[in-house]
Amino acid sequence: MDVLDLSRWQxxxxxxxxxxxVPLTIGLSVIVAGLQTAWHRTKKPAYLRLTKFFGKLFLINFAMGVVTGIVQEFQFGMNWSxxxxxxxxxxxxPLAMEGLMAFFxxxxxxxxxxxxxxxxxxRLHLMTIWLAAIGTNLSAYFILAANSWMQHPVGYRLNPETGRAELTDIWAVLTNITxxxxxxxxxxxxxVTAGAFVLGVSAWKLMKKKDVELFRASARIAMAVTLVASAGVALSGHWQAQVMTEQQPMKMAAAEALWEDEKSAGFSLFAVGDVENGRNHVNxxxxxxxxxxxxxxxDGEVEGINDVQARYEALYGPGDYTPGIGLAYWTFRLMIGFGVLAGLLALAGLWLTRRxxxxxxxxxxxIAVLGIxxxxxxxxxxxxxxxxxxxPWTVYGIMTTASAVSPGVDVAEVATTLVGFTLLYGVLAVIEIRLLLKFIKIGPVEGTTGSGDESETGTGTTPALSY
Known part of the structure; x- marks a missing residue:
């Protein structure tokens, strides 16, 4: 492998x-805020116990997300200068906005x-968790705005003197249709991720017959969240597929192993292709x-790989503009398949726990535990x-991945850091799983009722949980 391949792997x-x-942090922040809101409105101790129990798991995951996310920033300067x-x-x-506004x-x-x-x-304490959840979702928005610019660059101009892309319209970047x-x-x-996690944890406690009524309630909440969110994933994915077809026709063609332009095109369930000759043996x-x-x-027409390749050669010059067809095809299908299974699991669970x-x-x-x-x-x-x-694009249509890698980095340097990060992340994974299992096993603290009569004063004698 060369520096480009190793940098991409890293x-x-x-x-x-x-x-x-990241997705578990985003989803759990809102679920925990919702549980605390339910306790604030009803004063039922069960909601407070669930708030603090899942709040611990949320904080463990949040901390790990922050630690692992820092590495991403350094790679832009080190491997992709x-x-x-x-x-x-x-x-x-948008990354500066994420750091200065959303993350803070x-x-x-x-x-x-x-x-x-x-x-x-x-009330003020309840507001803090909602503001934290809003900040988490805002953080996702700004990061996605940066990534979406790579998928569909807008609001910029190319400076011929410096050879750089320069921002001309930040609003266009933030409201990019992508x-x-x-x-x-x-x-x-x-x-869906947070719902499946809460469901799996609740199912494990129910299987052990621990706090049955408490975790039946959390399981039902989690299944409802998962089912509704799964429908949202399907609908938003449909819209995203249409945007992708318009902006990146090669990606859609690769996802379907569609080689030639076709009207009334079918959705491929299983295909065996001949990539070298640009055709399918089975589809x-x-x-x-x-x-x-x-x-x-x-009866809409969808562009095929061969036709897009010819058009891109005429537009951008000679070269191979096809991604890994097999990888694109199967990741697209498996993504959909695993998402559908999560939704079906939630639906089955709601039926089995009715009345x-x-x-x-x-x-x-x-199955629910494995469904996490x-x-x-x-x-x-x-x-x-x-x-x-x-x-082969880093920024679609204007910069290839091969031209984005750092020129001053050698194979040994990237290989060393790749091995180092892989080992470090393996250790962090063990720590994360052990911490989660430890606190899941302990379960909700018995007798947690909040700080005295919090509905009136906000003070009391119950000690705060140690996070």
């Missing part, structure tokens, strides 16, 4: 690893929430499915498809 590994924590020089004026703006908002009010039990009036389509898809995916399809997904019509019931067989609980992994797999595969399907 960025891919660290980014996918970091994103394991030509990219940073070229787009820093544009790409840096979430971290400041999360600190107040952690240490504000028994110290802040109840951002507007991607943000709800990512947020709904985060709620099992749902009739009209791709045209409906990509154009909202049954105060609980599943009599342990199989549902076991479904949205994590869907999220990771979705981002692999999004980024790998854009190749």
């Amino acid at each position: 960025f891919g590994i660290t980014t996918v690893y970091h994103f394991l924590f 030509d990219y940073s020089r070229f787009v820093g004026d544009v790409f840096g703006a 908002l979430e971290s400041t009010f999360l600190g107040l929430w952690i240490f504000g039990w028994d110290r802040l009036p109840p 951002t507007l389509a991607t943000f709800p898809h990512v947020i709904f995916g985060a709620f 099992i399809q749902i009739p009209y499915g791709l045209s409906l997904l990509a154009t909202n019509t049954l 105060g019931r609980l599943p009599s067989s342990p199989w549902f609980y076991r 992994g479904l949205p994590f797999l869907a999220n990771s595969l979705g981002w692999i498809f999004t980024e790998m399907g854009r190749q």
Whole structure:
């Protein structure tokens, strides 16, 4: 491997690893805020116990997300200095907003929430967790705005004297149609992730017959969140597919192994292709499915790989403008499949727990625990498809990945840091899992009722939980 390949591997590994924590943090922040709101309104101790229990798990995950996310910033300067020089004026703006506005908002009010039990009036304390949740979602928006600019660059001009992209319209960057389509898809995916996590934890406690009524309630909440969010993922994904078809036709063609322009195109379920000769040997399809997904019509035309390749050669010059077809094809399918399974699991769980019931067989609980992994797999595969399907571009249409890598870095340096980060992240994964399992096993603190009569004074004698 050369420096380019190793740099791509390093960025891919660290980014996918970091994103394991991001959606869970986004979704759990709102779920915990919702649980505390329910306790504030009803004064039922069960909601307070659930708030503090899942709040601990949220904080563990948040801390790991912050630690692993820092590495991403350094890689832009270390491994991708030509990219940073070229787009820093544009790409840096939404990232600066994320750091100066969103991250400080979430971290400041999360600190107040952690240490504000028994110290802040109840309404003010409730506001801190909601502001932290809002900051977490804002942080996602700004980062997605930066990434969406790479997918569909807007609001810039190329300076021929400096050879750099320069920002001309920050509002165009922040309201990029790609951002507007991607943000709800990512947020709904985060709620599916958090819902599946809460469901899996609740199922494990129910299987152990611990706090049955408490965790039946949390399981039902989690299943409702997961089911509604799964529908949101499907609808927002449909919109995102249409935007992608218009902006990055090669990515959509690769996702469907569609080689030639086609009207009334079917959605491929299983294909065996001949990449060298640009055709499929086997292709099992749902009739009209791709045209409906990509154009909202049954007879819409979708561009094929061969046709887009010829058009790009005429537009950008000789070269291979196709991503890894097999990788794009299967990550797209597996992303959808794992997401659908998460939604079906939530639907089945709501049916089995209706009218105060609980599943009599342990199989549902076991499947629900394993189901924690479904949205994590869907999220990771979705981002692999999004980024790998854009190749060979780093910034679509204006900068290739090969021209973005740092010229002064050698193979030994990148290989050393790649191995080092992989080992370090393996250790962090063990720490994360051990901490989560420890506090899940301990469960909600018995007799947690808040700080005295918090509905009136916000002070009392119950000590704050140690996070």
